[in-house]
Amino acid sequence: MTRGYLDPPVPIFALATAPGAAALAVIRLGGAGCIEALAPCFSRPGRLLAAPGHSLVHGMIIDSRDGELIDEVVVSIFRAPRSPSGEDQAEIACHGSSAVQRRIIACLGLAGLQPALPGEFAFRAFANGKGDLVKTEAINELVAAASEGGRVEALKRLGGGLSARLAAMRRGLVGLLAEAEVRLDHAEEDGSPATLFPYDALVSARDELGKLAASWQAGRLYREGARVVLAGSTNVGKSSLFNLLVREERAIVSPEPGTTRDWIESGFELEGVPVRLIDTAGLRSEVGHVEAQGIDRSRSWVEQSDLVLHVADALVGLTIEDASLLAARPDALRLWNKADARAALPAPEGWLAVSALNGDGIPKLLEALGTRLAGLVGRCRGAPSAHDEFIISNPRQRDLLMRATAALGAALVLIDATVPGHQGDDSTSTDEAGCSGQWLDAVAVDVRDAADAIGELTGEISSPEVLDAIFSGFCLGK
Numbered sequence: 001m002t003r004g005y006l007d008p009p010v011p012i013f014a015l016a017t018a019p020g021a022a023a024l025a026v027i028r029l030g031g032a033g034c035i036e037a038l039a040p041c042f043s044r045p046g047r048l049l050a051a052p053g054h055s056l057v058h059g060m061i062i063d064s065r066d067g068e069l070i071d072e073v074v075v076s077i078f079r080a081p082r083s084p085s086g087e088d089q090a091e092i093a094c095h096g097s098s099a100v101q102r103r104i105i106a107c108l109g110l111a112g113l114q115p116a117l118p119g120e121f122a123f124r125a126f127a128n129g130k131g132d133l134v135k136t137e138a139i140n141e142l143v144a145a146a147s148e149g150g151r152v153e154a155l156k157r158l159g160g161g162l163s164a165r166l167a168a169m170r171r172g173l174v175g176l177l178a179e180a181e182v183r184l185d186h187a188e189e190d191g192s193p194a195t196l197f198p199y200d201a202l203v204s205a206r207d208e209l210g211k212l213a214a215s216w217q218a219g220r221l222y223r224e225g226a227r228v229v230l231a232g233s234t235n236v237g238k239s240s241l242f243n244l245l246v247r248e249e250r251a252i253v254s255p256e257p258g259t260t261r262d263w264i265e266s267g268f269e270l271e272g273v274p275v276r277l278i279d280t281a282g283l284r285s286e287v288g289h290v291e292a293q294g295i296d297r298s299r300s301w302v303e304q305s306d307l308v309l310h311v312a313d314a315l316v317g318l319t320i321e322d323a324s325l326l327a328a329r330p331d332a333l334r335l336w337n338k339a340d341a342r343a344a345l346p347a348p349e350g351w352l353a354v355s356a357l358n359g360d361g362i363p364k365l366l367e368a369l370g371t372r373l374a375g376l377v378g379r380c381r382g383a384p385s386a387h388d389e390f391i392i393s394n395p396r397q398r399d400l401l402m403r404a405t406a407a408l409g410a411a412l413v414l415i416d417a418t419v420p421g422h423q424g425d426d427s428t429s430t431d432e433a434g435c436s437g438q439w440l441d442a443v444a445v446d447v448r449d450a451a452d453a454i455g456e457l458t459g460e461i462s463s464p465e466v467l468d469a470i471f472s473g474f475c476l477g478k
């Protein structure tokens with residue numbers, strides 16, 4: 001029968017480093033009894049068993065059946081509860097060939113340790129109270145970070161600031177609920193006027209949660225990269241600019257219009273944001289079937305992209321295709337390419353003169369692109385994001401934040417609608433409002449839902465299915 005995350009925690013092991021050859025590999029062991037299980041496979045079992053937490057033991061891994069030497073290793077020992085997962089742990093740093101890894105893993109299997117499930121070490125850390133769900137997910141996000149910005153933001157979440165803020169917000173809402181319940185009882189029992197939910201507190205909680213939910217867009221850019229599309233008429237120099245920006249002769253360049261038939265993509269990083277630069281087929285009319293398909297794809301990229309680099313030819317001037325592009329993406333960064341040519345027309349207002357041939361204007365282009373990217377992730381170019389400003393990067397968190405925001409929004413609508421004269425100002429006193437237990441009850445349901453959504457976000461409220469879905473998406477060995 002397959003094990004689950006919530007089954008009793010048996011001793012487990014997993015390769016924590018990438019499979020394949022490297023100088024070193026690390027194999028992690030965890031769970032009560034894991035160090036004892038390793039001892040028969042180790043040349044110095046006494047030292048291993050007596051090793052205190054946070055110490056290293058040097059020795060050989062041996063085949064417990066016949067004593068064959070397998071590798072020279074260093075084992076890091078962590079003792080419960082002062083270990084990353086809160087239980088006994090060991091990490092074998094061995095030589096990194098796949099032959100060595102295979103034999104050690106076989107020895108651990110023979111010693112009775114079970115292969116870990118994906119994210120099982122992280123799950124155990126969460127279950128042992130080492131961090132809430134947001135912090136635990138941040139570990140996985142840090143492991144997966146593909147850009148500088150992604151790393152910085154995941155590390156901030158791992159620091160626990162966001163978790164603390166969410167926990168405080170939930171405590172605040174639960175406190176309001178408790179107070180409201182008292183008022184509700186009071187109102188029903190002796191009919192004395194109940195006090196309203198503090199309107200401003202609900203507004204600020206809703207706004208903060210909404211802002212966090214919206215930050216998912218920035219998190220997506222850090223995680224997936226910003227789609228930046230080079231678009232324009234044929235032969236304007238899109239592919240030449242593409243090659244220059246990705247510093248590689250990736251795209252074919254030729255004086256023949258219609259050279260690029262299908263889009264191609266390559267990446268680089270700017271302002272800590274991964275850029276997915278896409279070169280597209282040039283736009284023109286009266287073309288054959290294949291090129292027309294390429295042009296359809298260009299148009300669809302223009303619609304889907306986070307940013308368009310609209311390229312025009314300084315030797316030709318603006319074309320009818322440029323007009324259609326300008327209408328589709330008025331926010332595009334406009335590049336007046338071939339500005340080096342003697343016959344080049346002057347750049348119209350709002351267009352940046354560049355040359356893919358000699359690199360003129362490219363630093364300015366990168367600066368403008370950097371400013372746009374920084375704007376897309378919600379900060380200024382060159383500035384790090386504030387340490388107390390958080391962005392989220394996973395859809396589970398976004399959905400729960402949206403639920404909490406909507407629930408508080410509904411509570412506020414109810415307050416507005418039910419209490420005459422109450423529009424969020426302080427002019428109507430609670431006593432004048434004369435609120436009834438019935439509507440307070442309805443507001444309480446919404447506030448409870450918001451508090452529950454935050455609880456699910458941080459893992460204070462969780463179900464086995466949800467935990468299963470979250471942790472099975474983690475890396476093996478994490």
Ligand SMILES: Nc1nc2c(ncn2[C@@H]2O[C@H](COP(=O)(O)OP(=O)(O)OP(=O)(O)O)[C@@H](O)[C@H]2O)c(=O)[nH]1
Pocket residue numbers: 233234235236237238239240241252253254255256257258259260261280281282283337338339340341354355356357358
């Ligand atoms: N003088 C000059 N020529 C350029 C510049 N950029 C590109 N060219 C030339 O313009 C022609 C077309 O360049 P490409 O990069 O293939 O243009 P494209 O926009 O990708 O063209 P299609 O794929 O056909 O849409 C080539 O002959 C390039 O050498 C530039 O900055 N200055």
Ligand SMILES: [Mg+2]
Pocket residue numbers: 238239240251252253259260279280281282
């Ligand atoms: Mg091209």
